[in-house]
Amino acid sequence: MKKILTLILISALGGAITLGTYVLFFDKPQVQIEKSADPLLNTIPTNYSNAMYSSAENTDFTVAAEKTLNAVVHVKNRMYKTVKDPFAEYFYGEGYGTRQYSQIGTGSGVIIAADGYIVTNNHVIKNATDIEVTLNNKKIYKAKLIGADPTNDIALLKIDTKNLPYITLGDSDNVKVGEWVLAVGNPYNLTSTVTAGIISAKGRDLDGTNNIDSFLQTDAAVNAGNSGGALVNIRGELIGINTAISSMTGSFIGYSFAIPSNIAKKVIEDLMEFGNVQKAILGINGVELDSELADKLNIENTSGFYISNVVEKSGAQKAGLKPNDVIVKLDNVKITTFADLNGYISTKRPNDVVNVSYLRNDKMYQVNVTLIKYETTKVSALGLGLENLTSAELKKLNITNGVRITEITNKELANYGVKKGYVITSIDDNKVYTIDDVNNMIANKSSGEVMRIEMRNLKGEQERYIFR
Numbered sequence: 388m389k390k391i392l393t394l395i396l397i398s399a400l401g402g403a404i405t406l407g408t409y410v411l412f413f414d415k416p417q418v419q420i421e422k423s424a425d426p427l428l429n430t431i432p433t434n435y436s437n438a439m440y441s442s443a444e445n446t447d448f449t450v451a452a453e454k455t456l457n458a459v460v461h462v463k464n465r466m467y468k469t470v471k472d473p474f475a476e477y478f479y480g481e482g483y484g485t486r487q488y489s490q491i492g493t494g495s496g497v498i499i500a501a502d503g504y505i506v507t508n509n510h511v512i513k514n515a516t517d518i519e520v521t522l523n524n525k526k527i528y529k530a531k532l533i534g535a536d537p538t539n540d541i542a543l544l545k546i547d548t549k550n551l552p553y554i555t556l557g558d559s560d561n562v563k564v565g566e567w568v569l570a571v572g573n574p575y576n577l578t579s580t581v582t583a584g585i586i587s588a589k590g591r592d593l594d595g596t597n598n599i600d601s602f603l604q605t606d607a608a609v610n611a612g613n614s615g616g617a618l619v620n621i622r623g624e625l626i627g628i629n630t631a632i633s634s635m636t637g638s639f640i641g642y643s644f645a646i647p648s649n650i651a652k653k654v655i656e657d658l659m660e661f662g663n664v665q666k667a668i669l670g671i672n673g674v675e676l677d678s679e680l681a682d683k684l685n686i687e688n689t690s691g692f693y694i695s696n697v698v699e700k701s702g703a704q705k706a707g708l709k710p711n712d713v714i715v716k717l718d719n720v721k722i723t724t725f726a727d728l729n730g731y732i733s734t735k736r737p738n739d740v741v742n743v744s745y746l747r748n749d750k751m752y753q754v755n756v757t758l759i760k761y762e763t764t765k766v767s768a769l770g771l772g773l774e775n776l777t778s779a780e781l782k783k784l785n786i787t788n789g790v791r792i793t794e795i796t797n798k799e800l801a802n803y804g805v806k807k808g809y810v811i812t813s814i815d816d817n818k819v820y821t822i823d824d825v826n827n828m829i830a831n832k833s834s835g836e837v838m839r840i841e842m843r844n845l846k847g848e849q850e851r852y853i854f855r
Contacts, residue, residue, distance in 0.1 A: 446621060451569050452581050454623030457523045457552040458498040459616055461573040462507050462530070462544070464515030466490045489516075495572040495616035496520065496544065497625060498553040499655070503528075503546040506655060507615030508630055509535045512542050520546050523579050534658030538794070539646060539733065540630055541654040554617055557624030559603065559647035560720055560731070562586055568605055569619050570629055570643065574612025582608040590726040591644060601730020602644035603627045609643035618645040627651075649734040657736070667737045667758035669708075670701020672791070672808055674845040675725040676713060683846075684711070687749055690723040691715040694745075695808075695845070696783045702757040708745065710783065715751075716744035732758070769829060770797025773822045776810070786843060788812060788820045803852060810843040 467489050494511030498504070505520060512518055518530040528546035535542040566586045573579045584607030591602040605618065609629050618627035627645030657664045673695040674680065681689045691713040697704045714722050717731050718741060735741065737760035744753050772794025781787060789810040795801050811819050814828045815838060829838070838854045 446567050448567075448569060448581070448583055448621065451619055451621050451623040452571075455554055455569065455571045455617055455619050456579045456581065458554045459523065459571045459573050459579045460496045460498060460505060461521040461575075462494045462496040462505075462511055462615060463519045463521070464492045464512045465517050465519070466492070466514050467516045493574070493612055494614040495574060495612065495629070497615070497617045497628065498551050499556065499625070501549065501551050501553055503548050503551060504533075504655075505530065505544040505546065506628060506651060507542050507544060508628065509537050509540045509542045511615045512544070513537075518544060520544065521573070522551075523573065525578075534662055536654045536658065536664045538664070539650055539654050541628065541646065541651055541658075543655055543658045554619065554623065554625045556648050556652050557620055557622070557626045559626045559649045560734075562589065562603065562620070562626050562647075564589060567621050568607055568626065569621070570605065570607035570609050570613065570616060570645075571619060572609065572613035572616030572629065574610060574616075584608070587642060590724055590730055601647060601650070601726045601733065602630070603647055604642055604644055606642060613643075624648075625651075647730065647734075650730065653734045653736070665736050666761040667732060667735045667739060668698075668701070668761045669732060669741070669743075669756055670698035670703040670759055671708060671714075672696050672698070674808065675723070675728075680846070686713065686746075688713055688715070688746055691746065692722055692725060692728045696780055699777055699779060702759050703743075706743070706754045706756040708743065708754065708756070709747070711747070713746040714743055715746060718742050737761075769825070770800065771795060771811075773811070773825060775821050784810065784843070785847070786810065786812065788818045789843065790819055790822055790825060792842075800852075805842065805852070806845065808845050809850075811840060812843055812849070813841040815839050 496505040496507035520530045530544040533543040570582045588604040591604045616629045631644045673693045678689045694712045773790045789812040792809045
């Protein structure tokens with residue numbers, strides 16, 4: 388028994404000696420330094436994802452949803468088509484083989500006035516024979532088309548009723564990237580639905596999508612049938628009309644696009660007052676700056692709109708704007724791209740006055756410009772809006788002939804990279820001097836025949852496009 392106790396004591400003593408030696412020579416005590424923290428910094432989360440979710444949780448979407456749900460409607464259009472069977476008419480006489488069928492399209496719309504005015508997309512009601520509107524409470528009304536603007540993809544409808552809930556128009560120029568928004572639509576006539584997201588970008592230019600050059604981009608989920616629905620801020624103000632999605636499948640995959648409310652407001656007011664859209668222009672042509680072009684032109688600024696020529700007798704010319712000037716601001720709106728410039732001018736009418744801030748020889752100047760009315764001379768069968776060039780404009784461009792492209796409705800051409808401001812100089816090696824030349828040359832072409840079109844791009848370079 389004594390031997391066992393002796394062994395235990397020896398073992399314990401050996402362990403104690405070993406532990407003491409380790410602590411003394413190997414184990415160093417941890418040093419802790421206390422710092423006084425700024426109270427403000429303690430309120431900022433260090434984890435980005437946690438910050439994002441915290442912000443979302445603290446944002447109250449219920450007020451905006453309550454204000455808008457009952458003001459978004461389901462729009463159904465019915466289009467009747469008559470199809471004739473020539474073989475049946477040949478064998479059985481005229482009238483045989485004639486069939487009539489209907490096509491139904493659906494979308495959403497936004498009530499903007501208590502007496503029944505509704506705004507939607509033009510493509511939602513295009514070619515409709517009759518239009519039907521279903522409110523969020525399931526009441527159904529026949530709608531009258533007041534007017535439409537295919538260029539901006541806006542249509543104005545009217546239903547015969549009163550005291551409707553409606554959405555007030557907000558100022559889309561004041562919308563900020565990163566701001567929370569709600570997309571409200573009534574796509575399947577199941578009552579209105581709401582999705583949330585943020586503004587991802589402003590002034591987004593989608594080549595080949597109508598002629599709209601200044602979309603609001605958002606990551607709020609928008610799917611088929613939401614076209615014409617509302618994009619609202621957290622105060623429930625209308626800041627955009629949902630119009631398009633970026634998708635290869637036809638379903639939402641991350642981004643959607645809305646027409647800014649300021650553009651929609653101007654179009655609506657024009658349709659109500661004039662029955663058509665009064666388009667205004669500064670009276671300039673040019674291209675947005677980038678670093679490559681700035682280096683080529685020896686300009687320090689790498690953003691803004693570079694003026695290549697000024698239209699004679701326009702407000703820009705009368706105000707003293709000149710080629711090589713760079714526009715950097717219109718009123719209080721910063722201009723970095725063509726989309727910025729075109730989007731802001733689209734909210735204005737002829738004879739409106741715009742304050743233009745511009746750079747000339749790297750010095751900043753300001754001038755007031757009175758906008759002039761845009762006159763479309765003729766639209767070519769190519770799907771292009773064209774304008775004839777004056778002798779002075781041809782001289783400035785250093786060419787002897789050509790017509791300028793002012794509008795593109797042909798998606799194929801837009802996908803090839805053709806842009807507004809390009810100049811068509813020849814077709815099949817025949818020089819083009821006027822719009823009539825273009826239309827006559829195209830009219831003489833047979834179906835499927837190859838056509839070679841030469842154009843001068845915005846940098847003054849010649850490009851050739853081949854079509855069948």
